[in-house]
Amino acid sequence: MQIGVLAVQGDIREHAYSLETLDHTPVFIREPEQLNDIQALVMPGGESTAMTVLMRRYCLWDALKESISNGLPVYGTCAGLVLLSRRVYNYPEQPTLRVLNVEVERNAYGSQADSFETSLKIKGLDDELFAFFIRAPIIRTWDNGVEILAEHGGTPVLVRQGNTFASSFHPELTHDLRIHKMFLESTVVRKTS
Ligand code: GLN
Numbered sequence: 001m002q003i004g005v006l007a008v009q010g011d012i013r014e015h016a017y018s019l020e021t022l023d024h025t026p027v028f029i030r031e032p033e034q035l036n037d038i039q040a041l042v043m044p045g046g047e048s049t050a051m052t053v054l055m056r057r058y059c060l061w062d063a064l065k066e067s068i069s070n071g072l073p074v075y076g077t078c079a080g081l082v083l084l085s086r087r088v089y090n091y092p093e094q095p096t097l098r099v100l101n102v103e104v105e106r107n108a109y110g111s112q113a114d115s116f117e118t119s120l121k122i123k124g125l126d127d128e129l130f131a132f133f134i135r136a137p138i139i140r141t142w143d144n145g146v147e148i149l150a151e152h153g154g155t156p157v158l159v160r161q162g163n164t165f166a167s168s169f170h171p172e173l174t175h176d177l178r179i180h181k182m183f184l185e186s187t188v189v190r191k192t193s
Contacts, residue, residue, distance in 0.1 A: 001039045002038050003026055003027065004029040004041040005027070006043045006051070008051050009050045010080075012044050014172040018172045019180065029060070030058055038072070039073070040184060041067075042077070043084065045170050048094070049094065065099065068099045073165075073188055075166065076167075077167050077171070078170055080166065081167065083096055084096070085103060085137075088105075088106055090106055091106055094106075100159070100161055101142060101143035102139045102143075102166075103140050107137070108140075109135070109136055116132075118133070120151075120152060131157070132170045132173045132174070133152075139155055140155070145161055146159050146161045147160045
């Protein structure tokens with residue numbers, strides 16, 4: 001399948017590599033028209049403020065919001081989660097796409113030096129997953145329709161709301177492809193099979 005990777009800033013190549021390893025074709029999304037050619041989209045980690053500026057510059061902001069609202073499956077990691085959220089708790093002026101009914105606190109675990117790795121129990125997976133948290137957001141509030149697929153320290157770190165998935169950690173930084181696979185299998189594959 002053709003799976004988009006939002007390619008304005010962040011760890012774009014790592015996601016593309018994970019998708020290729022799963023036998024999909026990554027499409028580097030920099031123009032709104034490209035959104036019509038993909039079955040799903042991954043939004044990488046990076047810096048959500050920089051990504052916002054660039055998405056607006058490339059006319060991707062409104063187009064992406066519309067595509068997601070029309071059912072395009074999307075998976076946001078870390079900064080991608082921030083962008084999908086309804087509101088940034090500690091930077092209330094920061095614009096977000098408001099398609100995922102959660103409120104996040106940016107950089108909530110501390111600075112770069114406080115980044116960490118840990119094993120997570122994921123709903124639907126037999127074995128634990130080793131996860132990297134890099135200046136990650138914490139999901140502080142969420143609506144009833146948001147399914148919690150993994151938690152760490154008492155707050156959700158992997159969530160799903162319909163076709164929208166988001167994690168505060170980075171599965172693309174390991175060779176473990178189970179989260180990408182779960183996202184694609186439970187959204188695109190189920191719809192097309
Ligand atoms: N701290 C970044 C932000 O809030 C996210 C970091 C990341 O994606 N690894 O945008």
